[in-house]
Amino acid sequence: MNKELEHSFVTNLEQNQNIVHKVCRIYTSDPDSHNDLFQEITIQLWKAYPKFRGEAKFSTWMYRVALNTAITLYRRTKRNLKTTDIDTVNFKIKAEEYDDEVEQQLKLMYAAVKELNDIEKALVFLYLEDKSYRDIAETMGISEVNARVKMNRVKTKLKKILNP
C-alpha cells in the first residue's frame, strides 16, 4: 500500500517536476539553494500527498504546495547569500534565438524579478504561468480584485527597477 503510494507520487512528480524547478528558479539564485528548495518542496508535497484525492489536477495542487513552501516554510540554509548581479542570472538562452537587444532586455527583466519580495515573486510566477486572476487569488488567499491591484503594482515596481 505504502509502496504503491510512493510509486504513484514519484511518478506524478517526475512528470510534473518542471513546476517545482520553475518555483526554485524564481526564489533562488544558485544551484545549491535551488536543490535545497526542490528537496523541501518534494518533502512537503509528499507529506500532503495522502490527502490528495485527485479532486484537482496534480499540477494545480502542486503550484499551491510548492509556492507555500517557498514563501512560508523554507529557510535558506546558507548564511552567505550570494548577490546576483545581472550577468550571473543563469538563464541560458540560445544566442541565435534572440537578437542582442531582446536578450539584454530579458536579462534585465529576470534580474528585476529577483529583486521583488517573496509575495510579489509568487504573483509574477503565477502570471508567467498564465494563471487566471481567479486562480492567483485562490492560491494566495486574497480577493480577485486585490490580486489584480497588486499585480498592477508589481508591474509598476518592475518598471521602476528597470528604469530608475
Add this chain to the structure above:
Amino acid sequence: MDELELLKQDWKKQEAVLPRLSYEEIYQMILKKSSSIVKWIFIISILEFIVWASLDLIFRLTGLNSKIMNSSIEIFSFIGSLLSYTILLYFIIRFYINYKKIKTTDSTKVLMENILNTRKTVKNYIWVNLSFFGVLMISTTIYLLFFTNEFQGDTIEYTPIWIVIVSTLLVTIVFIGVIALFYRLIYGILTRKLKKNYKELERLEL
C-alpha cells in the same frame, strides 16, 4: 506592459533548459527529513515542555520542595502545582490543535495565519510560565519571611531581611530576563521571514 509579455514568452521556452531529475533521485528525496520552519517551531516547543516539566521534577526530587513543605505551606504548594499542570495541559492541547491545522494545501494566507497562531500559542505559554514563576517566587519569599519562623532559624539568623528580598528579586528578574531573551532570539530568527511576508500579504487587503 511589453516587457512582462516578453518575459512570459521566454518563460515558456525556459522549460527546455530546466534541470531534470530521475525517478530514483526524486525517490531518494522523499526519504529525507524536512527542515521547515514549522518543524523547528514544533521541536523547540516540545523541548520547552520537557524543560519546564523537568525543572518541576528536579525541584521536587532535590528536596527543595519538601523543605518548603515543612514550612506548613502545603496548600500553597499544592495549588501552585495544580495550577502549573493545568496550564501545561491546556497549552499542550492548544498547541497540538494548532499544529494539526497547518497544511501546505491551504491558501498562502491561511497557512501563514495558522503558523503564526502556533507561534503565538508558544509565546503565550512562555509568558504565562514566566509570570507564574515570578509571582510564585516573590509570594513564597514574602510568605516565608513574614508569616513563618523559617528565617528565625539557625543558619540565616544574621541575614537582614532586605538582603533576602533584594536577592530574591534579583534572581527572579535575571532568570526571567535571560529566558525571555533566549526565546526572543530563537523565535526571532525562525519567524522573521514569515512575519515579513505575512505583513506584505496583509498590505494587499488594504
